[in-house]
Amino acid sequence: MTLKQKVQVVLFKPQGSIDLQGGIALGDEMATVTPQPHQLWVIDLAEVDFLDSSGLVPLVQELKAARQSGCRLVLCNVKAPVRLILELTQLDSVFEIFDTYDDILTIANNNQSLVLAG
Secondary structure (H helix, E strand, O other): OOOOOOOEEEEEOOEEEEOHHHHHHHHHHHHOOOOOOOEEEEEEOOEEEEEOHHHHHHHHHHHHHHHHOOOEEEEEOOOHHHHHHHHHOOHHHOOEEEOOHHHHHHHHHHOOOOOOOO
16 A cells, blocks of 8 residues: 655745845745645746846745755746846756746656655
């Protein structure tokens, strides 16, 4: 008999810019969710056209908080300008980045690779 833990997906969809103001707003929105072990937090960046260094701080803080709570935080639909900032800061190797939201759901539903790196 095999038991699979159902993964709860929590989706965040920021819009516009993730700068100081946008980063604080995203952090505030994420803080309203009580983290539970085995949750999958997805930040869908499809509608984000700009990310700067002050916007990176809340992203990194939320990644750290998610990991400490036993959650997994991933990014998807990252546009070229935002991806460039992540690459220049080498955060593309820290965050799990998926091309689409459907790619994440496929992995979550198959319960593959859901071991948290710690």
